[in-house]
Amino acid sequence: MKRGLLAVNAFLNTEKFLSVYRFLQQAAERRGIALDIVRTDEFCTPFDELPHGVVDADFVIFWDKDVHAARRLERAGMKVFNSARTIEICDSKILTAMCLDGKAEMPTTVFAPKTFDTVGYSDRRFVERAAQALGLPMVVKEACGSFGWEVWLARSLEEANAVIDKIGAREFLMQKFVAESAGQDVRVNIVGGKVVSAMYRYNDRDFRSNITLGGKMKPYELSDEQRRAALAASEAVGADFCGVDLLFGGAGPLVCEVNSNPNFKSSLDCTGVNMADKIVEYIEERI
Ligand SMILES: Nc1ncnc2c1ncn2[C@@H]1O[C@H](COP(=O)(O)OP(=O)(O)O)[C@@H](O)[C@H]1O
Ligand SMILES: [Mg+2]
Structure with a gap:
């Protein structure tokens, strides 16, 4: 019997996520494959000590964005779907x-320069430059986000800057609004x-x-x-x-x-x- 692992985020335990994990496990079961859940916090071990039984699995469905954990599995020679690079x-x-x-x-996209928590964006000329290239309103999005939660529409430079203040030092991009x-x-x-x-x-x-x-x-x-x-x-x-x-x-x-x-x-x-x-x-x- 084939055995796979379903790697899931240790902290996303709401029904929204659990239902997807169940669908995947049931689909595997229908094809005679055991799909055991492994939580990403179980990889909190030294590099040469993967959790017990992990490397013996035939494959991993990696249902999370923990690129480092996915990469560790690949380095151990495992078949990981999607690959760490794709997830990244x-x-x-x-x-x-x-x-x-x-x-x-894609809609024309401009990404923000890097800054740091302790520094922030003291000079906002890049926002003006982006608005000139993209027009207003423009879309502001955090680089990492889901469910639309980290996506905003800025109608003016003031609105864009207010959103950017909220984003802090996290990476973000500005994009042409496809009206x-x-x-x-x-x-x-x-x-x-x-x-x-x-x-x-x-x-x-x-x-x-x-x-x-x-x-x-x-x-x-x-x-x-x-x-x-x-x-x-x-x-x-x-x-x-x-x-x-x-x-x-x-x-x-x-x-x-x-x-x-x-x-x-x-x-x-x-x-x-x-x-x-x-x-x-x-x-x-x-x-
Ligand atoms: N450039 C854009 N122009 C118009 N609508 C957009 C644009 N970017 C995102 N949206 C709208 O916002 C939604 C969320 O954006 P998306 O980039 O898919 O982020 P998320 O990962 O949060 O779903 C999209 O499904 C789309 O409806
Ligand atoms: Mg989306």
Whole structure:
């Protein structure tokens, strides 16, 4: 009997996360594979002491953004899905934008210069420069964020600076606001270079269409252009599986971000396609 590990964040224990872990475990069980949960805090050991039983597993589904833990597993010779590198790229919207440059269209993106907690941004001319390049309103996003929580629309330089004050020294980017797409996007779930499901997400009250922020969803038929854009993004970040967010640009689809561990429960509710089954099938062919 094959045995895999499901690496999960030690501290994300709400039903939102637990339900996804259950779907993956059940999908594995349906294919006769035991999928044991390993929490990321269990890797809090010296480099030569991986937790008991870990290296004997046939594969790891890494359902977290703990790049260091994923890398340790790879260094121990384990097959890790997604790879540490893909997780790292997708966790940072700045790295994603650089990785997609020239491979898939994205809204024009400018990233903020590095600063430090104790220093902050004493000179805000870079915000003016960004606003000149992107126009106002512009989108301000933390490099690392989920569920739309760290994404804002700044209508003026004052609003942009107020958001930046809140962000502190965390990395962030500024992006052209795709007005045609306000409150709407498409989530495209991809496994092994194939689209497995797509849903249209919309919100009349917020420019962010995330379901967590009250967005609604409908199954969606992708155009060829949208399919190509989403697949190009998945390939560029080297994803085994991912959820790509596509915006509706005036001149065609624009990639908003790539999620290396998309919360696929909403997609399942919306489309009836269980991404967990596709992920397990994909991995089974590779172990
Ligand atoms: N440049 C943009 N123009 C218009 N809408 C955007 C833009 N960037 C993000 N959004 C909206 O905000 C939502 C959240 O942004 P996203 O980058 O996907 O962050 P998160 O990782 O928090 O989901 C998107 O699904 C989209 O609806
Ligand atoms: Mg998103």
